[in-house]
Structures are given as structure tokens and as C-alpha cells.
Amino acid sequence: MATSPLHYIDDVYNLAYIMTQSQERTGLFVSKLYLNLSSSLSKIDLFKAFRIQYLKTFGNQPQYDIKNIEIVDDLVVYDACINSPTDFKLTLLLASIINLPHSQISEIIGVPIQTVRKWLFWGRKLFKHELTKT
Numbered sequence: 001m002a003t004s005p006l007h008y009i010d011d012v013y014n015l016a017y018i019m020t021q022s023q024e025r026t027g028l029f030v031s032k033l034y035l036n037l038s039s040s041l042s043k044i045d046l047f048k049a050f051r052i053q054y055l056k057t058f059g060n061q062p063q064y065d066i067k068n069i070e071i072v073d074d075l076v077v078y079d080a081c082i083n084s085p086t087d088f089k090l091t092l093l094l095a096s097i098i099n100l101p102h103s104q105i106s107e108i109i110g111v112p113i114q115t116v117r118k119w120l121f122w123g124r125k126l127f128k129h130e131l132t133k134t
Helices: 005-020 023-035 043-058 075-082 086-096 102-109 113-132
Strands: none
Touching: 005 023, 005 043, 005 086, 023 043, 043 086, 043 102, 086 102, 086 113, 102 113
8 A cells, every 4th residue: 555645744844844944935845846746656756756846946055044043053064964965965864864775765866876875974974074073
């Protein structure tokens, strides 16, 4: 039995909010995404549609001013992740927040699994480097 895309709406909303940092843009983005979805979409196809819609809507640029964010203690780490290219950032978030396997992330982003693993390796290394700076 296939799971409805509505089953993943919390994950989609959280992912969109992290990437846009705006409730208004997130709400509009998620509404537009779900408006155009089939009710029998797989999880992988849902996140593929998310990626395509995100790139169409926002492109590869950050959608907010990093100086206005006060939630994260270490803004340098946050800035490093958020200001990364969309596919790199989406790879890190799909692995860390949605807990997707590397093979599914590879399919969603459309890059070889080795590339996903390299991006995750370098993303974790970037975070470790930024967190150990004093």
C-alpha cells in the first residue's frame, strides 16, 4: 500500500522552513508543491518534486539575511550550511532531518551515490571545523 504525500507534510514543511527561514514563504511553497502532486506519489518522488519546485521558486540563492537569525548559537556554522548551494544543503538536510538512506538521496538529487557520500563527508567536516574554532 502506497503512502500518501500528505503523510510526509510535516517533514516537507520543516525542510522548507529550514531552507527559507520564512513562515510565509514556507507556507506558500508547501501549498504550491502539494497543489500539483499526485495522491499516489512515493516518498522519493515527493522529495524530487520538492527539489524541482524549490529550484524553480527560489533558485540556488539563500532567501534571507543571515544577520537577522538569532536562533542558532554559532552563526558561522549556520551560515556555512545555509549559504551552500541548494543541492548540497538539501543533501545534508535529507540525511540529517529526514533520515533518508544515501541511495534515496542520490535518486532525489540526481547525482551518483558517491557524490552524496562526499557531500555528507564534507558537510560534517565543515560543521566539525566550524564548531571547533574558538
